[in-house]
Amino acid sequence: MNVLIVYAHPEPRSFGKALLDRSVSTLVSCGHRVEVSDLYAMGFDPVASGDDFTERRFPDALQYDREQKQSSQRNTFAHDIQAEIDKLLACDLLILQFPLWWFSVPAIMKGWIDRVFVNGTVYGAGGMRFDNGGLQGRKAMLAFTTGCFPDMMEPDGLLGQRDVILWHLQHGTFGYSGLQVLQPFVGFSIQYTDEAQRHAYLDAYEGRLRGIEQEEVMPSHLLTDFGPDWRLKSHVAPRTAGHRRAQPGN
Amino acid sequence: MNVLIVYAHPEPRSFGKALLDRSVSTLVSCGHRVEVSDLYAMGFDPVASGDDFTERRFPDALQYDREQKQSSQRNTFAHDIQAEIDKLLACDLLILQFPLWWFSVPAIMKGWIDRVFVNGTVYGAGGMRFDNGGLQGRKAMLAFTTGCFPDMMEPDGLLGQRDVILWHLQHGTFGYSGLQVLQPFVGFSIQYTDEAQRHAYLDAYEGRLRGIEQEEVMPSHLLTDFGPDWRLKSHVAPRTAGHRRAQPGN
Numbered sequence: 203m204n205v206l207i208v209y210a211h212p213e214p215r216s217f218g219k220a221l222l223d224r225s226v227s228t229l230v231s232c233g234h235r236v237e238v239s240d241l242y243a244m245g246f247d248p249v250a251s252g253d254d255f256t257e258r259r260f261p262d263a264l265q266y267d268r269e270q271k272q273s274s275q276r277n278t279f280a281h282d283i284q285a286e287i288d289k290l291l292a293c294d295l296l297i298l299q300f301p302l303w304w305f306s307v308p309a310i311m312k313g314w315i316d317r318v319f320v321n322g323t324v325y326g327a328g329g330m331r332f333d334n335g336g337l338q339g340r341k342a343m344l345a346f347t348t349g350c351f352p353d354m355m356e357p358d359g360l361l362g363q364r365d366v367i368l369w370h371l372q373h374g375t376f377g378y379s380g381l382q383v384l385q386p387f388v389g390f391s392i393q394y395t396d397e398a399q400r401h402a403y404l405d406a407y408e409g410r411l412r413g414i415e416q417e418e419v420m421p422s423h424l425l426t427d428f429g430p431d432w433r434l435k436s437h438v439a440p441r442t443a444g445h446r447r448a449q450p451g452n
Numbered sequence: 453m454n455v456l457i458v459y460a461h462p463e464p465r466s467f468g469k470a471l472l473d474r475s476v477s478t479l480v481s482c483g484h485r486v487e488v489s490d491l492y493a494m495g496f497d498p499v500a501s502g503d504d505f506t507e508r509r510f511p512d513a514l515q516y517d518r519e520q521k522q523s524s525q526r527n528t529f530a531h532d533i534q535a536e537i538d539k540l541l542a543c544d545l546l547i548l549q550f551p552l553w554w555f556s557v558p559a560i561m562k563g564w565i566d567r568v569f570v571n572g573t574v575y576g577a578g579g580m581r582f583d584n585g586g587l588q589g590r591k592a593m594l595a596f597t598t599g600c601f602p603d604m605m606e607p608d609g610l611l612g613q614r615d616v617i618l619w620h621l622q623h624g625t626f627g628y629s630g631l632q633v634l635q636p637f638v639g640f641s642i643q644y645t646d647e648a649q650r651h652a653y654l655d656a657y658e659g660r661l662r663g664i665e666q667e668e669v670m671p672s673h674l675l676t677d678f679g680p681d682w683r684l685k686s687h688v689a690p691r692t693a694g695h696r697r698a699q700p701g702n
Contacts, residue, residue, distance in 0.1 A: 212514050213513050213514040213516075242499075248499065248559035249492075250462060251492075263465040263466065264462050264463040266463075267599070303566050304562075304624060304625050305620035305621075305623075305625065306556060306562065306624075308500060308562075308566060309499060309563030309566050310498070312554075312556065312558075315559075316553050316559050353683055354682045356683060357699075358684040358690065359678075361624065362692070363694055366616050366619050366693065366694040367619060367694070369616050369619060370555035370617060370619075370620055371555075374556075378555075428610050432601060432604045433603055433609055433610075434608040434609075440608065443616065444616040446607045447607065447608055
């Protein structure tokens, strides 16, 4: 496989960096090709703007998604964006690795998504989304560390159920783009672990990655599960954390 | 009330800007004091780094949240962060206004959250979170535009239910910090609306804001709803989009 790891952590001596290094060495030892986008080390600019396009279809007022569509057709993205799009399209497996900040990715990684998951390539007109998304045929997973404890992300846990917390990423970003989603790897309560536990996390992550090609993807819906009103057809049972049957009267 | 509107849109001639302008004029006409942080206009830096602190407790390796805690005690945040913290603490109502990008806020606004919702002030040790959070006594709401249609965010809609999509913001960011959450204002299918519909959205938003002090907040759980294991106590019924009773065997 070609694996793209997009990594965001401000500190090169962090446990996050140790996880990254272990993942690269493991994947390479399994015969995969690995590309890493280390966003902090690259000084990646996360702020979407008109400068993201070398020519503009609508120069008077920025319509970001429409300029993305145009640039997808004419290859007129700024160099830093095109380089990341090329890596993305070349991968079979995308891993986003980060510390969980405010129930999501750090801003520098959100900006990578905003600027690189472009209209016209990753999703777009003609129903190019979900199982018909531009990244179909590829898989993706989140790998993150967090200060919270496992019980907090249980369905009845303080922070809410894990797949609801991650919905905007796993369903909204990965799923929408056509990526099939693997279960996340989570390094829990990382501020409160000792050296032995950290080594255990590294070994657990290595174990996951060694068997990653055999893993089942998470359940998701097909576009054909939804009617022309964009609602689940009446015979389709909801099977994700973010879908449920609308109650009568809704 | 003191209202802080944090606004992120790259285009000053956008409908988003029209919404912002209408919200400011409406709130002022109601007698409120309004502060606006226009992140694109300010050139706000969204990338959390060691430069966010004028002195470091752990200079060898950046531990971002621990430096935030130290800076909260010693007032040693970088100027741009301290200015935003001051606005945040002075407000009674926080509004985040933005175009919904990838089921979340644009990166520049995620960076405002990462850098301004600081450990030791907004949340922290001693159980300072949720109804005991640092921003308790204040309210917050999301106001956003999106290309999607209303049916898509219904419980059985293509994108998943709205409060699951927004969970990381409404529960994870607002709720965790002690903010009570008002229903979001959503400008749906904004790319596909005509001038009349856009005026209707502006009027609807104005109407919301004129009655905003009387609105009920969204249901949430109290810290005391959870046991020492961080799970909902057995007699407490889940009442949010992100909590459900764990199934036997979970």
